[in-house]
Amino acid sequence: MHLFPENLAVEISTYYRNLALGHEVIPKVFTLVNGEGDQYLFFIxxxxxxxxxxxxxxxxxIVQEYDAVCYARGTLVIVEKNQxxxxxxxxxxxxxxxxICSAELTRDMDDKPIGLGEFEKTLVKKGTIIFGGLFETIQLSEDKIEDFHSLWVEMKSKILHRSMGL
Incomplete structure (x- = not known):
């Protein structure tokens, strides 16, 4: 494991903690980092x-077009209402x-997030993750590539972009 994935895991943990406890939202998040250290983050x-x-x-x-070296995807997992x-x-x-990072979320009687446990890190084989294959080359039609490029340009105003530095 290199520096970017480790740093990204720490950063996304903090990001989710702030979103859940500070803003009471838990969005599906996607972020990538390219070889120059540029990071892009948006809500799926x-x-x-x-x-x-x-x-x-x-x-x-996006992963292939922006030459990502790593990416992360996160969400809320509901096992049961209270879990x-x-x-x-x-x-x-x-x-x-x-x-893989996971932390238990606690909600109050009004269903507002009030607590988030520590994120536990586990190493797993990349192939066992449902969305772990985004680095695998796919064939897209020219029309689809154009549509995706246009969508990316359209979304730029909603995307957090920063440099993680080298």
């Missing part, structure tokens, strides 16, 4: 795409392992 639900398969194609396009977790995975291009 902001994508104007209905089908999950097409969302994954778009994310694959909820925020989970995310960090996947690195050149590593067969990935980092």
């Amino acid at each position: 639900d902001d994508l104007p795409i209905e089908k999950e398969e097409e969302k994954n194609q778009f994310l694959t396009y 909820q977790f925020i989970e995310f995975a960090v996947i690195e291009r050149d590593d067969s392992d990935a980092i």
Whole structure:
């Protein structure tokens, strides 16, 4: 595991803690970091795409188009009403392992987040993660590539972009 995935895991943990406890929202998050240290982060639900398969194609396009070295995807997992977790995975291009992070979310009687446990990190094989294959090359039509490029340009105003530095 290299520096970017480890740093990204710490950063996404803090990001989710702030969103859940400070803003009472737990969005589906996607972020990537490229070789120059540029990071892009956005909410998956902001994508104007209905089908999950097409969302994954778009994310694959972005990972490949921006030459990502690692990416992370996170969400709320509801086991039961009183058992909820925020989970995310960090996947690195050149590593067969990935980092899975999970923390239990506690809500009050009004269903507002009031507590978030510590994120526990676990190393797993990249191939065991449902969305762990975004580095795998896919063939897209020229029209689809143009649509995805236009969508990315349209979303730029909603995307957090910063440099993680080298």
